Amino acid sequence: MERTVLVTGASSGIGLATAAALVARGFRVFGTSRDPERLKPGQRADGVEYLALDLGDEASVEALAGTLAGVDVLVNNAGESQSAPIEELPGDALRRIFQVNVFGPVRLAQLALPGMRERRYGRVVMVGSMLASFPLAYRSAYGASKAAIKGFSNGARQELTPFGVWLTTVEPGSIATGISERRTQYIREDSPYREDFARMLTALDRNERGGITAERVARTIVAAIEAERPKARYAVGSNAPAVFALKRLLPAGIVERIVHRRHDLER
Numbered sequence: 001m002e003r004t005v006l007v008t009g010a011s012s013g014i015g016l017a018t019a020a021a022l023v024a025r026g027f028r029v030f031g032t033s034r035d036p037e038r039l040k041p042g043q044r045a046d047g048v049e050y051l052a053l054d055l056g057d058e059a060s061v062e063a064l065a066g067t068l069a070g071v072d073v074l075v076n077n078a079g080e081s082q083s084a085p086i087e088e089l090p091g092d093a094l095r096r097i098f099q100v101n102v103f104g105p106v107r108l109a110q111l112a113l114p115g116m117r118e119r120r121y122g123r124v125v126m127v128g129s130m131l132a133s134f135p136l137a138y139r140s141a142y143g144a145s146k147a148a149i150k151g152f153s154n155g156a157r158q159e160l161t162p163f164g165v166w167l168t169t170v171e172p173g174s175i176a177t178g179i180s181e182r183r184t185q186y187i188r189e190d191s192p193y194r195e196d197f198a199r200m201l202t203a204l205d206r207n208e209r210g211g212i213t214a215e216r217v218a219r220t221i222v223a224a225i226e227a228e229r230p231k232a233r234y235a236v237g238s239n240a241p242a243v244f245a246l247k248r249l250l251p252a253g254i255v256e257r258i259v260h261r262r263h264d265l266e267r
């Protein structure tokens with residue numbers, strides 16, 4: 001039986017690679033972009049039907065209700081990356097990142113779940129971030145949004161498993177998608193954090209450029225979708241298996257220091 005999947009943010013990086021991988025696995029794939037009309041050839045995967053979605057706009061999210069009622073799999077991939085010292089983060093930017101990374105994706109899941117439950121099959125994949133498991137300075141709003149989406153997935157998971165519907169979170173580490181160029185940043189000219197912030201961002205960008213490919217993450221997402229009993233969390237990139245094992249073994253303060261040193265912050 002042909003399954004239907006909707007992948008948000010299918011015009012770039014992880015979403016584009018996942019949409020292509022799912023077409024290759026025989027799924028009917030809907031992919032989203034804020035502006036599908038303006039996508040260039042490299043921003044479209046063959047065989048994917050593109051729909052408009054701006055997660056920052058509630059009406060745009062609701063407009064997908066009809067499509068979502070019929071999908072078997074939802075991959076909540078689209079997201080905003082953001083960086084700022086907490087003191088200087090504008091309220092609008094904080095509200096927007098939670099709308100785009102949390103409230104929008106949760107609403108999409110709410111629109112998809114009734115049909116999945118009635119058909120007794122469904123998968124919802126939240127694309128989170130390893131920063132939700134390994135917090136980092138100047139990434140508090142982003143990390144908190146990714147922790148929140150994981151919290152929804154973990155919390156609601158056991159509501160749906162009796163119906164054959166599984167919620168799962170995939171946490172990527174550093175992935176070379178060019179997301180650094182699209183990251184929103186907030187720092188004041190006279191900020192006391194300026195030097196520290198710049199050092200962290202330089203390291204973050206370097207780590208992203210040296211990261212694994214989006215195709216590797218797509219393989220993990222496909223494996224999570226195709227698992228009979230998907231796990232609550234999959235992590236991929238940044239040596240995830242070793243890093244999560246160390247987290248279980250080492251005191252939290254040491255793990256915190258290691259994470260910050262990887263981003264050139266001595267603590």
Ligand SMILES: NC(=O)c1ccc[n+]([C@@H]2O[C@H](COP(=O)([O-])OP(=O)(O)OC[C@H]3O[C@@H](n4cnc5c(N)ncnc54)[C@H](OP(=O)(O)O)[C@@H]3O)[C@@H](O)[C@H]2O)c1
Pocket residue numbers: 008009010011012013014015032033034035053054055056077078079080081100127128129130171172173174175176177178179182208211214
């Ligand atoms: N790359 C990494 O190192 C990394 C690490 C951990 C987690 N992640 C997470 O993985 C996901 C994908 O990241 P990526 O690196 O592949 O990013 P990317 O290359 O920048 O792609 C982001 C996608 O999201 C869409 N998008 C952006 N803002 C949107 C909005 N307001 N409404 C709807 N769609 C929007 C973009 O589509 P349009 O511009 O066409 O609308 C694009 O297709 C994100 O949730 C990100 O937080 C990435």
